[in-house]
Amino acid sequence: MKIFILGAGAWGTALAxxxxxxxxxGAPRHQVTLWxxxxxxxxxxxxxxxxxxxxxxxxxxxxxxxxxxDQASLVQLVQGQDLVIVATPLSAVRSxxxxxxxxxxxxxxxxxxxxxxxxxxxxxASQSAPPGLMVHEIRAQVAPNLKAGVLSGxxxxxxxxxxxxxxxxxxxxxxxxxxxxxxxxxxxxxxxxANDDIVGVEVGGAVKNVLAIATGLCDGxxxxxxxxxxxxxRGLAEMTRLGVALGARPETFTGLSGLGDLVLTATGDLxxxxxxxxxxxxxxxxxxxxxxxxxxxxxxxCARTVVQRAASLGVDMPIARKVVAVxxxxxxxxxxxxxxxxxxxxxxxx
Numbered sequence: 001m002k003i004f005i006l007g008a009g010a011w012g013t014a015l016a017x018x019x020x021x022x023x024x025x026g027a028p029r030h031q032v033t034l035w036x037x038x039x040x041x042x043x044x045x046x047x048x049x050x051x052x053x054x055x056x057x058x059x060x061x062x063x064x065x066x067x068x069x070d071q072a073s074l075v076q077l078v079q080g081q082d083l084v085i086v087a088t089p090l091s092a093v094r095s096x097x098x099x100x101x102x103x104x105x106x107x108x109x110x111x112x113x114x115x116x117x118x119x120x121x122x123x124x125a126s127q128s129a130p131p132g133l134m135v136h137e138i139r140a141q142v143a144p145n146l147k148a149g150v151l152s153g154x155x156x157x158x159x160x161x162x163x164x165x166x167x168x169x170x171x172x173x174x175x176x177x178x179x180x181x182x183x184x185x186x187x188x189x190x191x192x193x194a195n196d197d198i199v200g201v202e203v204g205g206a207v208k209n210v211l212a213i214a215t216g217l218c219d220g221x222x223x224x225x226x227x228x229x230x231x232x233x234r235g236l237a238e239m240t241r242l243g244v245a246l247g248a249r250p251e252t253f254t255g256l257s258g259l260g261d262l263v264l265t266a267t268g269d270l271x272x273x274x275x276x277x278x279x280x281x282x283x284x285x286x287x288x289x290x291x292x293x294x295x296x297x298x299x300x301x302c303a304r305t306v307v308q309r310a311a312s313l314g315v316d317m318p319i320a321r322k323v324v325a326v327x328x329x330x331x332x333x334x335x336x337x338x339x340x341x342x343x344x345x346x347x348x349x350x
Contacts, residue, residue: 001030001082001184006074006096008036008045008066010054010295011110012087014157017055018190020064021163028063029187035067035077042068054295058161074099081105083180085151089296090115094138101143106177108149108170109135112205113302114309132305134202149177149198151185152205153256154264156271163189169257170194171201193256200252203243208262209273209299210306210320211235215266216277217326217333231319232266238317242306245313273299280326281333303327318343 005016013034020032036042045051049060060066069077078084078100086096086109093111100107114132133141139148149172160166170181170192178194186192195201211232218231239262240253252258265271276297279289290300303324310317322336331339 001180002080003030003032003083003085003184004035004078004081005032005085005087006035007087007089007092007110008034008038008041008051008054009087009089010051010157011155011160012085013051013055013060014058014161015085015087015110015151015185016064017058017061017161018163018187019185020061022061022063028061030184031065032063033065033067033081035069035074037068037071039068042066055157055161058158071095071099075102078103078105083108083184085110087111090135090298090301093135094142097135097139097146097148098142101146103146106147106149106174106180108151108172108177108181110151111135111298112152112202113209113298114206114305116301116305132302132308134199134206136198136202147174147177148172149174149181150201150205151181151192152201152261154260156264156268158270160190165189165191167191167193167256167260169201169255171198171257172196173198195252195255195257197249197252199246200243200248201257203246203248204239204253204258204261206298206302207235207239207242207306207320208258208265209297210303210323211239211262212265212271212273213277213280213297213299213303213327214319214323216271216274216279217281217323217336218277219274220278220281221333221337223337228267232262235266235319236262238310238315238319241315242310242313242317245315246309272297276300277333286327286329299323300327 005012016032016034019030020028046066084105084107088096090111090113153168155166170178172178182192215231218227244250276289307320307324325331326336
């Protein structure tokens, strides 16, 4: 297959490396091109045959082609490709999908989250739904004729790039998009499962980042493993409530893009969102935390929108609300925990 990956960050590079790596017979699995917006970055990667900024120490396969250019020329660049992958940060997805709206090849994105909401308090349930959208909703607005989907699931870029065992979900309402993603990326180190519940898969990918911040706060305060297990489990309940209210199937949240991605992001040492919580629990301010990270932590930017969407639907998400309050400086981490633990009793499955 001819695969064109737009975005040379850690995850886009990792997927490109995995797909371009030689099979057992020695031939590359696919013909893969990795596009970087920054021409200087692309030139450095070509010269060094590594992505020193995002994946230091991981060599690029000889067969992996590198390219850069203006976003306006993307339609010409992706002509003749069998699959196009959008691997940009969430903030750039809307403009990217708009540029690709007339592409006939299947398109899939790797981004997880909601568009950033305006700086305002969460909207009460009586108000209309807030503006922040998931990517499949953005696609419906700006590229309604595009056959598209998402590749999601529990995955750290470093491990995928190194060929360590990983399982992902290819979600789309279009069967040919799911089939293209499986054909492109299913290999001995990477299992890809198909799912037509794109709403559930995207909700899981978005909400788990917020819950990972909460778990980082829990671990940073040294509350113990009992607290961590309770937080993850109750967080999964919040995620499921929101997803079902948005039209997802509940069983999706027991799968890779729900429980799987939540466990990885909430407990893995490579998780940027978990690290946000850990650093906040140490007393650092949010600007200090973001400066320390140096890379995007999507949970910080979509937490408020998650809470707004939930409030507009009448969905109770107390953990996510407390995360927003901590991010906004309205609560200290220990205060947020005390408020959660002080909530009245209720039935577990109510």
